[in-house]
Amino acid sequence: MTSGGAEMLTVDDDPVAVMDAYAARGWGDGLPLVPPTAGRVDAMLDALGDVDPDEVIAALPPRDGEATRRMIAVNAVLAGCAPAQLPVLVSAVRAIARDETNLRGVNATTHPVAPLLIVHGDIAATAGFNCGLGAFGPGNRANATTGRALRLILLHIAGAHPGPGDASTQGSPAKYGFCVAENVDASPWGGFAASVGVEADSAVTVHFGEGPHNFHDMESQDPERILAKCASAMTTTGQNNACISQGEYFVALCPEHAMVCSDHGWSRADVSGFLWEHARMPVDELRDAFDLLAWADWMRDLPDGAMAPMTESAANIRVFVAGGAGKHSCVMPSWGMTRSVTVAVEP
Amino acid sequence: MIEIYAPDGRVRTERDDLAQPVLQLAGKRLGILDNTKPNAGVLLHRMAEHLRERGGSDLAVVETKNAALAAPDQVIGRLTKEVELVLTGSAD
Numbered sequence: 325m326t327s328g329g330a331e332m333l334t335v336d337d338d339p340v341a342v343m344d345a346y347a348a349r350g351w352g353d354g355l356p357l358v359p360p361t362a363g364r365v366d367a368m369l370d371a372l373g374d375v376d377p378d379e380v381i382a383a384l385p386p387r388d389g390e391a392t393r394r395m396i397a398v399n400a401v402l403a404g405c406a407p408a409q410l411p412v413l414v415s416a417v418r419a420i421a422r423d424e425t426n427l428r429g430v431n432a433t434t435h436p437v438a439p440l441l442i443v444h445g446d447i448a449a450t451a452g453f454n455c456g457l458g459a460f461g462p463g464n465r466a467n468a469t470t471g472r473a474l475r476l477i478l479l480h481i482a483g484a485h486p487g488p489g490d491a492s493t494q495g496s497p498a499k500y501g502f503c504v505a506e507n508v509d510a511s512p513w514g515g516f517a518a519s520v521g522v523e524a525d526s527a528v529t530v531h532f533g534e535g536p537h538n539f540h541d542m543e544s545q546d547p548e549r550i551l552a553k554c555a556s557a558m559t560t561t562g563q564n565n566a567c568i569s570q571g572e573y574f575v576a577l578c579p580e581h582a583m584v585c586s587d588h589g590w591s592r593a594d595v596s597g598f599l600w601e602h603a604r605m606p607v608d609e610l611r612d613a614f615d616l617l618a619w620a621d622w623m624r625d626l627p628d629g630a631m632a633p634m635t636e637s638a639a640n641i642r643v644f645v646a647g648g649a650g651k652h653s654c655v656m657p658s659w660g661m662t663r664s665v666t667v668a669v670e671p
Numbered sequence: 672m673i674e675i676y677a678p679d680g681r682v683r684t685e686r687d688d689l690a691q692p693v694l695q696l697a698g699k700r701l702g703i704l705d706n707t708k709p710n711a712g713v714l715l716h717r718m719a720e721h722l723r724e725r726g727g728s729d730l731a732v733v734e735t736k737n738a739a740l741a742a743p744d745q746v747i748g749r750l751t752k753e754v755e756l757v758l759t760g761s762a763d
Contacts, residue, residue, distance in 0.1 A: 331677035342675060351678055360676040383683040395680035402678060429739040480678040608682055618737060661739035 328379060330394060335359075351480055352402075353500060357426050360401040368397040372405035372414065372671035373620075381414060385428040388481025391417045395481055396473075403473035403501075408451035409466050412528050413473050415669045416441055417606065418448050418619030419530040420474075425662035431484040431533050434491050435564055438498035439474055440531040440574065441646060444517040447526035447669050448505040453506035457648030460536060460576075469499030477522040477590040478624035498535040504646050510579035511645035512586030517666050519592060520642075524668035531574050531642070531664040535565060536654035547585040550653075557655050558603035561613045566605075568660030570637040575599065575655045592643050600638035604631035618660070690729035691701035696726025702729065704746070706738040711716050718758050728756065 342359045346352040356365070375604055377394040383482070384391055396417055400410050417614045420427055420439060443453045454464035469636050483489040494497070508515045508522050518525035539553040558565075558573055565571030575595070577585070585595055607626045610617065617624070620636040635641065642664065658664070693699060701722060703715045719730045732753050736742040750757050 330675050330680055333677055334672050334674050337673045346678070349677075359673060360678065361673055363678060364675070380683075386723075387679075388683040389679055390681045390683055391678060393675075395678070398676040426740065428741075433739060477677065481680055484680075523680050554726075661737065 330398070330636055332362075332491055338656065350485060353475060353479060354517040355472075355500070357402045358404050360398045364398045365394065366408045368410055369393060371410045374490040375671050377638070381417050384417075384421060384478070384482035385404040386431055386489050387481070389481035389483060390469040391477060391481045393420075395656050396477060397415065399480060400469075400473045403476055404469040405473050406452070408447075409470050409473075410671050411671050412441070412443055412447060412470055413477075414671060415469075415528045415667050416474055417477060418670075419528060419665040419667045422665045425530065425532060425548065426662045427482070429549055430659060431478070431482060431490050433659060434493045435496055435659050436442055436492050436499070436534065437508035437532050438467045438496050438502045438535065438654055439478075439534055440498070440529075441471055441474060441503040441504040442516065442529040442531070442532055442574075442646075443470070443526075444508065444515055444666075445524065445526035445669070446529065448508075453503075453505035455507040457645055457650075459504045459507070459646045459648070460654075467503045467505065468501055471503030473512075474503070475501055476500060482571070485533075496535055502535070504576070507577050507579060507647065510582065512582055513643075516642070516644040520666050522666045522668055526669035527666055528667065528669055529664055529666040531572065531656065531658060532657040533572070533574060533656045534542070536576070537658045538652055538654050539568075540652045541581070542651045545584055547588050547590050547598065548593070550584060551595065552602060554573055554655055555599055558599065561605075561610070563657045564636055565657045566610060567614040567617050567619075569623050570640070570663075571600070571660040572636050572640045572642060572658040573603075573635065573644045573655055574658075574664070575641060575648040575653070577643060577653045578647055578650060579653050580649070581653050582645045593638070594645045595639040596638045599641045600633055600635070603634045603641075603644040605634070606630075607632040618628065639647075696722055696728040696756070699726075699728040699756050700754040700757065700758040701728045702732040702734065702750045704742060704750065704757050704759035704762065705733065705735045707735050708738050710760055714760045714761050732751040
């Protein structure tokens with residue numbers, strides 16, 4: 325039997341039976357699943373309003389599976405999403421399918437890359453996302469299940485199953501779900517989406533990168549001393565960006581660190597510029613560390629003894645505000661051969 | 672019992688055309704598209720040498736590409752123009 329062209333299965337009315345039936349077919353992420361009955365999926369789709377549930381939003385590699393709104397909703401139900409989260413997920417699928425993310429490469433690489441979703445604007449509040457204390461988790465349904473649903477879409481629709489569809493050597497806990505909301509109320513620089521040219525009431529950013537690298541500074545009241553610690557976290561040879569100059573860094577500043585920067589008159593671009601100037605390594609050390617450097621020509625031409633930036637442009641260092649009280653921030657290097665995408669939230 | 676959706680959906684039906692298989696190696700020009708992964712070049716060149724010895728094909732073009740990205744159009748264009756068979760696809 326089919327509904328909207330999708331295959332239906334008949335299983336015992338028991339959550340464990342659903343998990344077993346899925347696992348037998350190579351589906352699921354190993355965690356319990358909410359049974360995606362037609363009623364639950366229809367209720368999820370109702371959140372999108374009057375749109376075609378079977379329109380193909382994107383075909384996702386490597387499987388080239390067609391991500392329709394219905395199939396996105398199926399995976400949202402499985403993950404435990406509430407219907408209000410579905411527009412974020414549909415928009416995230418549009419974002420990951422853009423050429424600049426290089427989704428085929430993301431799923432083919434041995435690197436532990438995972439999609440960080442950053443939710444911006446009104447929908448972060450209306451759909452219940454956490455942008456404050458503990459924003460990266462755990463404890464909030466919207467953050468946890470939206471990130472998880474995107475992973476389920478990658479597993480099921482894109483076919484990014486470990487082995488044939490995802491070559492990651494060790495995997496990553498971030499691959500279970502990696503979603504946070506921007507704390508725009510605590511941001512001295514306004515919303516992130518507008519800073520990259522997306523003017524919308526609600527938006528979502530997808531950044532394919534590594535898990536958070538924490539940096540803390542409990543003492544400083546000047547931006548330089550705080551951000552020097554971020555620069556330190558960015559200057560390691562173990563990250564992919566160390567040998568790929570087009571790589572991006574997403575810096576999630578906690579409100580207190582952001583406020584120190586702002587109180588000293590620093591803009592978002594000033595933070596990026598400082599990090600670009602100070603997150604540098606001796607070019608000789610990088611040349612010794614790698615046989616192959618996917619670098620911009622001007623970086624290849626750096627003389628011995630020069631300090632090489634960790635990315636070719638300050639604009640590749642993306643700054644937003646997340647979290648609550650305390651003085652911990654984090655930075656997430658990209659996989660390298662990928663670019664982040666920010667899109668308006670649309671059904 | 673309950674009825675639930677399968678989670679994977681349909682696969683895109685439009686397919687890129689595949690090249691016709693090469694049935695005879697003799698006299699064919701061979702290309703290598705090295706993705707620059709460690710040992711890819713070693714493996715591909717050894718394969719090319721075997722094919723030359725056993726089948727009579729000649730290595731005519733060696734190109735490289737970034738392992739994480741599709742080959743640029745100019746590389747694909749050169750291979751399409753200058754060889755009938757390309758060896759590629761090695762990973763770590």
